[in-house]
Amino acid sequence: MTAKPIRNGCEQRVEAGWAVLDVFGEVDLSWSQDIRRRVLDALAAGPALAVVLERVSYIDSSGIAALVEGFQQARAKTQRFALVAPSDSVRAVLELARLDRVFPIYTDLAAALAD
Amino acid sequence: MSAAEPVIEVRQLDAFYGRRRILHGVDFQVMPGEIRVIMGASGSGKSTLLRHLIGLQRPHAGSVRILGTDVAKAGPAEMLALRRRLGVSFQGGALITSMSVGENVALPLREHTRLDENTIRIMSRLKLEVVNLGGFQDLMPSQLSGGMVKRAALARAIVMDPKLLFFDEPSAGLDPVVSAELDELILKLRDALRMTIVVVTHELDSALKIADTITVLDQGRILETGSSVSVQASNNERIQDLFHRRPRPVDVDVDEYLRRLTQEEL
Numbered sequence: 001m002t003a004k005p006i007r008n009g010c011e012q013r014v015e016a017g018w019a020v021l022d023v024f025g026e027v028d029l030s031w032s033q034d035i036r037r038r039v040l041d042a043l044a045a046g047p048a049l050a051v052v053l054e055r056v057s058y059i060d061s062s063g064i065a066a067l068v069e070g071f072q073q074a075r076a077k078t079q080r081f082a083l084v085a086p087s088d089s090v091r092a093v094l095e096l097a098r099l100d101r102v103f104p105i106y107t108d109l110a111a112a113l114a115d
Numbered sequence: 116m117s118a119a120e121p122v123i124e125v126r127q128l129d130a131f132y133g134r135r136r137i138l139h140g141v142d143f144q145v146m147p148g149e150i151r152v153i154m155g156a157s158g159s160g161k162s163t164l165l166r167h168l169i170g171l172q173r174p175h176a177g178s179v180r181i182l183g184t185d186v187a188k189a190g191p192a193e194m195l196a197l198r199r200r201l202g203v204s205f206q207g208g209a210l211i212t213s214m215s216v217g218e219n220v221a222l223p224l225r226e227h228t229r230l231d232e233n234t235i236r237i238m239s240r241l242k243l244e245v246v247n248l249g250g251f252q253d254l255m256p257s258q259l260s261g262g263m264v265k266r267a268a269l270a271r272a273i274v275m276d277p278k279l280l281f282f283d284e285p286s287a288g289l290d291p292v293v294s295a296e297l298d299e300l301i302l303k304l305r306d307a308l309r310m311t312i313v314v315v316t317h318e319l320d321s322a323l324k325i326a327d328t329i330t331v332l333d334q335g336r337i338l339e340t341g342s343s344v345s346v347q348a349s350n351n352e353r354i355q356d357l358f359h360r361r362p363r364p365v366d367v368d369v370d371e372y373l374r375r376l377t378q379e380e381l
Contacts (some may be wrong), residue, residue: 028276029228036234058309062230062277065237104295105193 007031016113018048022056027063036066043073048080050112053090064093071103073107082112119147120183122279122311123168128177130335138165138335140177150229150305150312152322152343155332156357161315162283168313169203169281182279184281199227202277202310206284208268211254216243218250220271228276236358242270246300262293269297273304280310286318298324318356323347331357 008025019042024036043051051060051067067083074081083105087095094100106112125143138160145151155161166172167179170186179186186199210219221239224230230238243249246266251259259267265285272280282301286294297320303311316322322329323343330340333353337348343373347358355361 027232033231033234036231061238061241061274062234062276063292064241065234068237068241069233089307092303096303097241099241108182 007038010035012038012042014046015050015109018113019043019046019110020050020052020109021101022052022055026058027056028060029062032036032062032066033059036065036069037106039066039070042075043070043077043079043081043110048082048104049074049082050082050109052084054085056087056090059090059093061093064097064099067103068099082115084109084112121145122147122182123313124178125164125167126178128164128167128174128179130160130167130175136335138167140232141335141337143337143340145311145313147311148305148309150301150314150325150327152326152329153313153315154317154319154322154329154357158334159332160335160338161332163335165281165283165313165315167337169201170197173222183237187336195258199223199275200278202272202275204231204265204269204272204280204282204285206287208264208272210257210264210267212256214256215252216248216267218252219256219267220252220274221251223271223275233280238370239270239274243267243363244275245273246270247296253254262289265289265297266293267321273308273310276308276310278310280304280312282312282314284316285314286316286321294321301325333357 008031011022013020021038021042028051029034039049039051042088049070071081079102083103085108091100106115121144123143124346125141128138128141130138141164141357143164148296153161153164153196167174167186168181170181174187181197182200184193220242221235224238228231240252243252246269248263248266248270251263256264269282285297285301289297301312301314302325305312314325324341328340329343329346333348338351338354339349346354349355351360
């Protein structure tokens, strides 16, 4: 039996004035710097960023670091920043470093945009 | 569907120091996501086995495969690639004394990756948070307590999110609270970061709390590998001695004893 190839990537769109970054697959050292770039670019271009993590099956600390850096920048410039619908495995990594108590986390995009 | 490949596969491993035989035909397998505890008295061969598992020693006889790499046959580039995927927390910490805690933890990232400096800083401080040393990055190793050294060493061992983590004597010399916290952390690391973890320990309580499986070594041989329940229930006298902290009877072979005392140096 052949395993289904795992696809990694990131879709970007704008919704109600927010940049929305929808990440999927396994986020690791091999491409987390790409996410970092997109997070920082989105914050340079607009006032608010939501990162959707529902389809992320694994995230390592370099991926988490990209989110931390983005959130820190957003706070420094009083921009909005939200993590949306983190999968169980993302949540486990966030909890490991108690970051679930640091990031604004929403169950869905509508909740983030409405807040 | 085929079963997962073992992360560690050791077959018929022998090891010698000089003429002294340390390991006798050891077979040892660890599956992905498993927490394996290696127990055994001092001198049982635990450290020697560990040195083979982390690639510090090549097998004389027998084979050692770690994350698919045959350690006996791997060239320098393959060994380097393998070492990047392993995390090792040494018993004494092995922190570099001239570097701050933060620099120690960041060292593997600086050596092995080309990540942005912001990312390196955040990743290494994150791992200090994970081991409850948040904010201690500017201290020097000499300013740390024994428990803090252990935790800083663990932070450095996991900074690259290794798939395979080795932890030598996590609780030795620690107070019971810190020791219990480290046990919790080992379980969380496996669950959150999907690590396979091999722990060498003397501490029975800790072994029973974290182990999926326990391997008991004695005089260079594997006495038993099984769940903590089955190993505890073992009828083997040596295992019972170890679990009940009973001193071992010492066999005296008169000829051998006299030879050791009187033989001239070779």
